[in-house]
Amino acid sequence: xxxxxxxTRLMIAALEKIPQPKRFLKDTFFANEQRSTAEYIDxxxxxxxxTISPFVSxxxxxxxVERPGFDFRSFVPPxxxxxxxxxxxxxxxxxxxxxxxxxxxxTQRSAKIMQSDFMMLNRxxxxxxxxxxARLMCTGKIIMQGDGVYQELDLSKFWNLExxxxxxxxxxxxxxxxxxxxxxxxAEFMRRSGGLVPDRIVLGHTAARKIRNNKRWQDEQKYFKxxxxxxxxxxxxxxxxxxxxxMGMELYEYLEWFLDDLDTDSEGNPIEKLMVDxxxxxxxxxxxxxxxxxxxxxxxxxxxxxxxxxxxHYWSDNNPAVDYLQLQSRPVPIPKDIDAFMxxxxxxxxLDIVKKEVKSSVKKAP
Numbered sequence: 197x198x199x200x201x202x203x204t205r206l207m208i209a210a211l212e213k214i215p216q217p218k219r220f221l222k223d224t225f226f227a228n229e230q231r232s233t234a235e236y237i238d239x240x241x242x243x244x245x246x247t248i249s250p251f252v253s254x255x256x257x258x259x260x261v262e263r264p265g266f267d268f269r270s271f272v273p274p275x276x277x278x279x280x281x282x283x284x285x286x287x288x289x290x291x292x293x294x295x296x297x298x299x300x301x302x303t304q305r306s307a308k309i310m311q312s313d314f315m316m317l318n319r320x321x322x323x324x325x326x327x328x329x330a331r332l333m334c335t336g337k338i339i340m341q342g343d344g345v346y347q348e349l350d351l352s353k354f355w356n357l358e359x360x361x362x363x364x365x366x367x368x369x370x371x372x373x374x375x376x377x378x379x380x381x382x383a384e385f386m387r388r389s390g391g392l393v394p395d396r397i398v399l400g401h402t403a404a405r406k407i408r409n410n411k412r413w414q415d416e417q418k419y420f421k422x423x424x425x426x427x428x429x430x431x432x433x434x435x436x437x438x439x440x441x442x443m444g445m446e447l448y449e450y451l452e453w454f455l456d457d458l459d460t461d462s463e464g465n466p467i468e469k470l471m472v473d474x475x476x477x478x479x480x481x482x483x484x485x486x487x488x489x490x491x492x493x494x495x496x497x498x499x500x501x502x503x504x505x506x507x508x509h510y511w512s513d514n515n516p517a518v519d520y521l522q523l524q525s526r527p528v529p530i531p532k533d534i535d536a537f538m539x540x541x542x543x544x545x546x547l548d549i550v551k552k553e554v555k556s557s558v559k560k561a562p
Contacts, residue, residue, distance in 0.1 A: 204499050207314075207508040214314055217322045220436050220450060221329040221471075222488060224396065225480055226529045230489040231503045237489045238270045239530045241354055273491045274345050276324050277524030279509075280313040282306070284517050310521060317523035318506065323454055325488070329529050330471045333398075333478050334539060338528075341458060349528065356388055356538040361475065367406035367543040374410045378442055381540065385479055389535040392481040397447045400474040402546045404439050404449035416442065475545040484536030491526035 230237075286309060287302045300308075331338045336355025340347045360366055365377050385394040399407065407413050417440050432438045432448070439447040455466040472478070493507040494500070509522040531537060 204495065204507075204509060207510065208502075208504065208506075210311075211314060211318070211506055211508060214311070214318060217319050218434050219322050219326050220433065220448075220452070221326050221333070221398070222322075222529075224398075225333070225484070226329060226486045226488040226531075228487045229505065230487045230530070231505070232489060232491050233501070233503045235272050235491050235526070236270050237273060237491055237528055237530070239487070239489070240532060241269060241351065241534050271349055271528060272347075273489070273526040273528040274340050274342070274347050275493065275524050275526050276321060277522060278317055278320060279520050279522035280317065282309055282313075282519040282521065306519075313521050314508070314523065317521075321506065321523065321525045321527075325525075325527050325529075326452065326471055327454055328527065332529055332531065333480075333537060334473045334476055336539070351531070351534060354534045356535065357540075358538065359541040361541045361544050367403060367410065370406075370409050371411060373412055374407060375412045375416050375442070377542075378445070381477075381479065381538070382443060382445070385481075385538050388538065389481065389533070392483050392533070392536050393444065394479045394481050394538070395445055396480050396482060397445055398472060398478040398480075399439060399447060399449045400472050400476045401449065401451060401470060402474040402544075403477055403542050404437070404447075406543050407439060407447070413440070473541075473545065474547060475541055475543045477540045477542045479538040479540070481533075481536045483533075485532040486536075487530040487532065489528050489530050491528070493524050493526055 287306050328338050328340075332349070332351070336350070336352035336357060338349045340349070360377075361368070365372060367374060382394055386392065435450065435452045437449040437451065439449050441447070450472045452471040453468050454471055456469050457466050459467045459469070461467055490503070490505045492501050492503045495502065495507065495509050499509070505525055505527070507524050509524070510520065511522075512519045
């Protein structure tokens with residue numbers, strides 16, 4: 197019996213064998229997956245409280261108290277994905293990196309092209325998932341915009357957003373008391389989160405550089421035990437640098453970029469941007485209850501509905517001979533313990549400073 201490698205269910209099985217790209221924000225903060233059999237994702241968002249039990253008289257008895265409230269949301273995540281086009285020329289000619297004298301048949305070459313396309317499309321979706329988490333953690337809001345699509349997941353009114361970039365606590369001053377600020381931020385996080393301990397901090401590029409150059413921080417790091425080969429800062433994984441440790445908190449600098457298809461340069465090319473805003477400090481707790489949800493995707497009457505993180509699809513045309521390979525997903529991050537996150541702008545963004553300098557130089561030009 198001939199096996200059709202382009203059957204949807206076989207492609208789903210093949211996708212599970214493909215190595216997954218590293219996704220620092222997703223793996224660290226939203227590792228738990230939720231797969232919905234419907235297009236809607238229903239979730240609750242709660243705020244912590246610290247109500248204390250009142251003293252009561254034996255003659256009057258206890259008084260009624262209200263249960264902690266929560267905010268219910270029902271959200272339809274938009275579809276993200278793309279497809280590749282394979283022509284007869286792609287199958288008949290040698291591929292990138294292949295042996296010049298290879299004896300591969302067109303069928304074997306077609307299978308390799310499919311695997312390569314799957315890996316590329318999967319990386320694109322993974323990068324979009326990282327972008328969604330980064331936008332949520334930096335601003336409390338995700339704006340999903342594309343060709344014929346505009347949706348918002350706005351949790352900014354619940355999100356703990358702070359800005360010290362224009363205060364005397366700003367990290368822009370290399371003599372500022374960063375250690376004292378971290379102590380205060382630690383206590384404030386525990387107050388808002390109902391006692392959860394902040395043990396993970398993600399820093400933008402400029403914020404991390406300001407911390408490393410801070411004199412108080414440099415003095416504090418002298419007291420940590422350093423083992424041979426375990427110096428800090430050091431790279432802990434691709435794009436992630438361990439800046440240092442303080443009071444049980446691990447401070448990481450996250451360096452990952454993406455091409456913004458909605459913001460182009462003068463030649464129409466997408467502008468490359470940092471995934472995490474360069475001037476922010478993102479505090480979180482490993483005890484936070486979070487999920488990364490995936491809405492169901494409907495392909496057609498023949499294949500039906502799939503409740504999976506990735507749904508592949510193949511179709512072809514005969515005139516001209518063209519094959520299409522598509523990969524889709526409907527992802528959305530869900531921070532159920534919203535007080536287990538706190539976002540702080542700790543310094544001026546270098547990107548804003550560069551833009552101001554460019555504008556001022558343009559004005560001065562004759």
